[in-house]
Amino acid sequence: MSIQVLLADDQALVRGALAALLSLEHDIEVVAEVGRGDEVLEQVRAKGVDVALLDIEMPGMSGIDTAALLREQAPTCRSLVVTTFGRAGYLRRALEAGASGFVVKDTPAGELAEAVRRVHAGLRVVDPTLATESLLDGASPLTDREREVLAEALSGAPVATIAARVHLSAGTVRNHLSSAIGKTGTTNRVEAARLAHDNGWL
Amino acid sequence: MSIQVLLADDQALVRGALAALLSLEHDIEVVAEVGRGDEVLEQVRAKGVDVALLDIEMPGMSGIDTAALLREQAPTCRSLVVTTFGRAGYLRRALEAGASGFVVKDTPAGELAEAVRRVHAGLRVVDPTLATESLLDGASPLTDREREVLAEALSGAPVATIAARVHLSAGTVRNHLSSAIGKTGTTNRVEAARLAHDNGWL
DNA sequence: ACCTCCCCATGACACCTGTCACCCCCTCCC
DNA sequence: GGGAGGGGGTGACAGGTGTCATGGGGAGGT
Structure with missing residues (x-):
């Protein structure tokens, strides 16, 4: 019995290409493709x-939230997160959400099939270049509120607008x-928001 | 004689997957893969x-600059720009740079091979959803200096830092x-920079 | 009980930003 | 020549921003 695989990616071309790639393997079968997280389950x-x-x-729905959902609602299905960005916090959050593997999109194509097999066998697969870096500084120093406010600041909205959206006073x-600016070692909200975003903290 | 294709994408996984996808076609042969623009020529x-x-x-080197280089240095090779972002300005600039086609990554996988064939036949291939939108408002309203300054502002740097980097006075x-804020209809530099970036003006 | 940490809030202060008026120069074009 | 438009610059002003001191409240740990 071959391994039954689902592909979830919002870019149809990438989805189709990955399907073609995996279909070259005799023991892997792509049985479903979706473009949205909330269609996975x-x-x-x-x-x-x-x-x-x-x-x-x-x-x-984000791939991380989807992995958490699958762990609860479909525990026999294992999750392998494949992402564009090798952000430290992403790996940590993905593993916390119950994903069995984490692969960055610039890994060699040949290794993907092997990663799928390992995950199917119950092993963990973690991108080696991220493993060291991530577990050291991957933890976010931000509190929930700081994260929430920074996420709003990402769009460049003024304080008054942010305050209205999160139902807090401007002060x-x-x-x-x-x-948050202090914790990130930056000098203004824009830099802080970018840094937090790039580290996968938002 | 089959069509000889080169793939240029910084993500190895996407590159390999596209190679697998195109190799399914009998009249297409992937003869080269590179991860950097300056290795294409x-x-x-x-x-x-x-x-x-x-x-x-x-x-x-960006794909757009690479297309321009190929037009000059290797005119028998046609360029098909395949990108993640359907930004209006990208299409315009890509076509101005001499690209024969422009495809967004979320087009159906099956259409890619057809796009390659059309480009090879000397036809233009343009993503239909972008064609109308782009040629109307794709032109940037920004002057060179405004573009330059906005690009620096994207990182969130304060005025003094930007002024030093572009060798101008803070005023x-x-x-x-x-x-630039006026022209983009935004209220501050961050929103203006984001809008300009999303429209491919930077 | 006590301490710590997060959360919410206010007021004050220095500084940064966005805008405007006004000046100069240069180039292109009618 | 004159006008329009881009570029570079200054000074001034209102309002936004970042920081700090100082409150109060609640949850969790020792």
């Missing part, structure tokens, strides 16, 4: 998927921003 | 490439920023 149940390849940045928002 | 000359698939965001930088 339904397909996993319907097709009896063994391994779900999840992109992180998808409409509907409190500025305090959170100031705290 | 060399490979095109060495392998006698007919069609170069170029990602835009690559280290070394002039603020004037350019103010002008």
Whole structure:
């Protein structure tokens, strides 16, 4: 019995290309493709998927949240997160969410099939270049509120707008921003938001 | 004689997957793969490439600049730009640079081979969803200086830092920023920079 | 009970930003 | 020649921003 695989990626071309790549392997069969995170569970149940390849940045539901959902609702299906960005915090959050593997998109193509087999066998697969870096500084120093406020600041909105969106006073928002700026070692909210985003903290 | 194709994309996994996808076609042969824009020309000359698939965001040299280089240095090789982002300005700039085609990565996988064939036949291939939108408002309203200053502002640097980097007085930088904010209909530099970036103006 | 940490909030202060008026230069074009 | 437009610059002003001191409240650990 070959390994039943689901592909979740918002870019149809990448999805189709990965399907072609994996279909070259005799022991792997791509049985489902979806472009949104919130369509994964339904397909996993319907097709009896063994391994779900999840992109992180998808409409509907992120790959990380999807992995957590699968762990609860479909524990026989293992998750392999395949993402564009090798952000330290992503790996940590993916593993915490119950993903069995984490592969960056610039790994050699030949290794993907091997990663799928390992995950299916119950092993963990972690991109080696990230493993060391991540577990050291991957933890976010930000509190929940700081994270929330920074995420809003990413778009460049002024304090008043942010305050309205998170239902806080303008002064409190500025305090959170100031705290986040201090923790990230930056000099203003924009730099802080970028750094936090690049580290996968948002 | 089958069509000789080169793949240029900084993500090895995507590159390998696209190679697998295109290799399913009997009349297409992937003869070269590179991960950097500045390695394309060399490979095109060495392998006698007919069609170069170029990602835009690559280290070394952007896909757009690479297309322009190929037009000059290897006019028998046609360029097909394949990119993640459907930004209006990208299409316009790609076509101005001499690319024969422009495809977004979330087009159906099956259409890629057809796009390659059309480009090879000397036809233009343009993503239909972008064609209308792009040629209307794809032109940037920004002057060179405004573009330059906005690009620096993208990182969140304060005016003093930007002024030092572009060798202008702080006041002039603020004037350019103010002008750019006005033209983009935004309220501050961060929003203006994001909008300009998303439209491919930077 | 006590300490620590996070959360919410206010007021004050220095500084940064966005805008405007006004000046200069140069180039292109009618 | 004159006008339009881009570029570079200055000074001034209102308002936004970052920091700090100082409150109060609650959850968790010792």
